[in-house]
Amino acid sequence: MWKTTTVILVLSVGAYQLLSQSETTKPDLPETFWGPSKNKAASKEIVPFKINVPQGVIDDLKRRLENPRLDVEPLEGAAWTYGLPTTSAKKIISYWRTKYNWTERQALLNKYPQFITNIQGLNIHFYHVKPNLPKDRKVKVLPLLIVHGWPGSVVEFQKIFPLLTTPRPDQDFVFEVIAPSLPGYGFSDAPVRPGMAAAQIGVVFNTLMSRLGFDKFYAQGGDWGGVTVASMAALSPERIIGVHSNMCVGSKPWNFWNLIGSVFPSLVVEKEHEHKMYPLTKRWALLLEETGYMHIQATKPDTIGTALTNSPVSLAIYILEKFSTWTNEAYKTREDGGLTEKFTLDELLDNVMIYWVTDSITTSVRLYAEQFNSTNMKMDIDSIPIDVPSACVMYPHELVYVPEKILRSRYHNLIHFRNMPKGGHFPAFEEPQIFADDVYKFVNKVEEQTKNERKKTVVPEQDKKKPKTT
Numbered sequence: 001m002w003k004t005t006t007v008i009l010v011l012s013v014g015a016y017q018l019l020s021q022s023e024t025t026k027p028d029l030p031e032t033f034w035g036p037s038k039n040k041a042a043s044k045e046i047v048p049f050k051i052n053v054p055q056g057v058i059d060d061l062k063r064r065l066e067n068p069r070l071d072v073e074p075l076e077g078a079a080w081t082y083g084l085p086t087t088s089a090k091k092i093i094s095y096w097r098t099k100y101n102w103t104e105r106q107a108l109l110n111k112y113p114q115f116i117t118n119i120q121g122l123n124i125h126f127y128h129v130k131p132n133l134p135k136d137r138k139v140k141v142l143p144l145l146i147v148h149g150w151p152g153s154v155v156e157f158q159k160i161f162p163l164l165t166t167p168r169p170d171q172d173f174v175f176e177v178i179a180p181s182l183p184g185y186g187f188s189d190a191p192v193r194p195g196m197a198a199a200q201i202g203v204v205f206n207t208l209m210s211r212l213g214f215d216k217f218y219a220q221g222g223d224w225g226g227v228t229v230a231s232m233a234a235l236s237p238e239r240i241i242g243v244h245s246n247m248c249v250g251s252k253p254w255n256f257w258n259l260i261g262s263v264f265p266s267l268v269v270e271k272e273h274e275h276k277m278y279p280l281t282k283r284w285a286l287l288l289e290e291t292g293y294m295h296i297q298a299t300k301p302d303t304i305g306t307a308l309t310n311s312p313v314s315l316a317i318y319i320l321e322k323f324s325t326w327t328n329e330a331y332k333t334r335e336d337g338g339l340t341e342k343f344t345l346d347e348l349l350d351n352v353m354i355y356w357v358t359d360s361i362t363t364s365v366r367l368y369a370e371q372f373n374s375t376n377m378k379m380d381i382d383s384i385p386i387d388v389p390s391a392c393v394m395y396p397h398e399l400v401y402v403p404e405k406i407l408r409s410r411y412h413n414l415i416h417f418r419n420m421p422k423g424g425h426f427p428a429f430e431e432p433q434i435f436a437d438d439v440y441k442f443v444n445k446v447e448e449q450t451k452n453e454r455k456k457t458v459v460p461e462q463d464k465k466k467p468k469t470t
Contacts, residue, residue: 026235027379029203034183034191035121042118046211049114049125049187051106053357058102061312061356065097068313080332084321088337092320092345093313100349109350112161116187119207125187126180126208127154131165133174140173142241142443143214145205146428147179149223149247150364151319153186154179155351156429163436171440173447175218180208182224182367186354190363197370198224199381202232206239215239218443222246222427224367227382234384241388242446244416244439246427248392249382250406258406269403273394273419276401283400290325290399293318297368305362315361316352323348326425328397342430383410389449391416391442397424415449416442 033040070093074085112129133139144164148156157179164175183201184190205228209217218241221229226247233243258280260267265274277283296304308315324337331338339348355361370376390411394401396419404417418438423431 026384027199027381029199029235031120031203031207032195032200033121034193034196034200034204035118035123035189036192039118039121039123042121042123044118044211046115046117049116050110051114051187053102053106057357062097064312065093068093070313079335080321080324080337084317084324084337087335088339089313089317092316092339095345096312096316096349100346102353105346105350105353109155109158112158114187117208117211119204119211122183122189122191122204124180124183124189124204124208125154126178127157127161128212129161129165129177129179131167131174131176134167138172139167140447141176142173142447143178143209143212143217144175144439144443145178145180145209145217145219145229147205147219147221147225147228148182148185149221149225150185150367151322151351151355152223152426152429153351153354154181155347155354156426159432160428160436163432164439168440171444173443175439175443178209178212178214178217180205182228182364184363184366185360186358190360190366194373195370195375197367197373197376198227199231199235199376199379200370201228202235206232206236209239216241218242218244218446220244220439223425227371230386231381233386233388233390234381237386237388242390242443243386243388244391244393244442246393246395246435247398248390248402248407248411249400250402250409250411268405269401273401273403276396277403286329287399290329293322294368297365298372299369301365301369302362305365308361309359312352312356315356316349319352319355320348323426326397326399327430328424329399342424342426347429386411387413389416389446390414391418391438393418393420393427393438395420395423395425395427397422399425415445 035042068089070086070090072086074087075082078085080088112127114125114127116123116125118124131139131141133141146157148154161177161179164177167174181188183196183204216239219229219232220243221227222245226245229243229245230248233240258268258277262278262280265278269277308318320339321337323343324331324339327342328338331341339345355364390413392402392404392407392411392414394417404414407417408414420427420434420438423434427435
């Protein structure tokens with residue numbers, strides 16, 4: 001009886017939701033000037049860039065790391081369930097102060113070509129990595145825009161640059177990779193006035209790709225990068241050849257399907273992946289536990305940003321805790337938080353250093369406030385259908401699992417859906433080989449599809465010469 005009642009209730013809610021959902025109008029986003037007035041006459045030239053942090057900044061950092069206040073002992077047996085404990089923090093900070101070598105790490109981050117160009121008043125930093133083409137065969141070069149999220153940075157992509165730009169013997173194409181720092185992150189300028197959410201960042205990145213000579217290109221992203229490339233595919237489909245994301249979300253009816261699945265999960269998700277969505281109480285409890293940061297960053301970003309800006313110890317703890325639980329929620333029950341299971345401390349601290357040396361933690365978290373404010377939400381960009389060839393990849397330890405059925409409510413040309421064998425929220429950083437392989441698989445599908453469509457439009461010679469009959 002209760003199941004029947006629940007189904008009737010859910011169907012009623014779903015019917016109302018579907019019937020009340022009007023078609024979202026695509027907003028015409030202008031090329032807003034986001035920089036200070038002094039940048040109005042800035043050159044559009046693309047200038048080579050290398051990370052070169054003054055020694056004074058590093059000396060100041062080491063002084064701030066000398067006397068951390070880490071005396072409050074964690075609760076017995078709590079591991080990382082209360083967050084990053086002081087027992088782990090002491091080891092991390094000690095390593096950062098005595099063994100981490102910024103000179104060596106900076107040289108590694110400068111291994112691949114970087115550039116700066118001014119777009120809409122902001123100096124935008126990006127890596128531009130071109131492939132070394134073989135001399136014995138012809139290989140097509142495809143432009144690929146790849147976008148990071150928070151609390152990551154372009155550091156996440158260091159291991160996949162060579163994997164994506166090295167020609168493979170079984171593929172007739174390779175990638176030319178463009179990896180920008182989001183505005184307000186790292187070495188990219190932050191907007192000086194409110195209003196820059198993911199869709200507006202997409203406008204900036206479209207301009208970046210045009211300036212590099214690419215009218216059409218592939219796009220990939222996760223976290224904020226996933227939201228950004230999705231908005232680009234929805235609003236500028238003529239620019240995007242195909243979009244690959246490790247963080248796809250469906251449009252409005254997905255809550256309806258979630259509720260239906262709580263009663264009849266087989267209608268929504270395959271049996272082997274059912275545990276990633278249900279019971280709803282368990283999954284929602286995890287989201288409630290893991291998204292506290294989001295509420296403060298979406299409402300009072302400058303409060304948390306200023307607090308973190310003034311202490312490298314606080315900044316590292318705040319960021320590194322995410323690289324434990326977002327990589328695998330089970331790691332929080334381990335004494336070491338599983339922090340170095342997929343990463344080295346050097347790699348993790350490289351990412352923290354990008355935020356520290358550029359003083360960009362405040363400007364990075366403001367993106368949450370811009371995305372979730374009422375003005376941006378009213379545009380309802382996340383409900384605009386995506387018709388370009390799409391790939392949605394689900395990693396098993398991602399915080400939210402969205403099944404193919406729900407994703408198709410927004411991704412109308414979803415040609416590639418995969419449940420990956422391992423990995424979490426930072427797949428390019430955690431599992432670079434698996435990540436790169438999947439990007440190649442998706443793009444191969446799109447390229448083959450394009451070839452077949454071209455063949456269909458070509459009229460055979462014998463048909464051209466065949467006389468017309470009456």
